[in-house]
Amino acid sequence: MFYNDNEETDCENPKCGKRCLPTPRARTYVQLDDGTELLDAVMFGDVAENIFSCTAVQLRSYSDEKHKLFVQKTTRQLSAKKWRIQLYVDANRTMSSKYNQFTIQAVEPMED
Numbered sequence: 001m002f003y004n005d006n007e008e009t010d011c012e013n014p015k016c017g018k019r020c021l022p023t024p025r026a027r028t029y030v031q032l033d034d035g036t037e038l039l040d041a042v043m044f045g046d047v048a049e050n051i052f053s054c055t056a057v058q059l060r061s062y063s064d065e066k067h068k069l070f071v072q073k074t075t076r077q078l079s080a081k082k083w084r085i086q087l088y089v090d091a092n093r094t095m096s097s098k099y100n101q102f103t104i105q106a107v108e109p110m111e112d
Contacts, residue, residue, distance in 0.1 A: 025049075026056040030104070032085065041087060041102040051078070051107050082110040 026048035032039040049055055052074060062070055086106040093101050 024056040024060070026052070026059055028052070028059075039102060041104050043104045043107075047104055047107060084108050084110050 025045045026043070028043045028048040030041055030043060032041055043051065049059075052059065084107070085104055088103045088105050090101060
């Protein structure tokens with residue numbers, strides 16, 4: 001489901017039966033380069049929001065040109081650092097798909 005700030009979108013939580021507004025969360029596709037090859041991965045929620053230092057709502061608010069400049073600036077900043085990245089892969093899904101499905105579970109900067 002996509003969240004629109006102008007909509008009164010709500011859902012019913014099956015665990016407690018209460019109605020609630022969903023919290024917008026980020027989903028970002030990235031390419032990781034370790035110098036040997038590129039790896040496609042996806043970041044969700046807090047991991048993506050922390051690495052980009054903004055919320056999902058802020059990420060979505062960028063216009064095309066503003067978004068392009070933000071991505072270029074962020075890519076330069078992130079590429080200048082070394083990172084320890086914890087990946088998750090579902091072995092069953094990988095074996096049945098022609099694409100590897102990697103999810104970034106944690107990212108932390110490494111000391112120089």
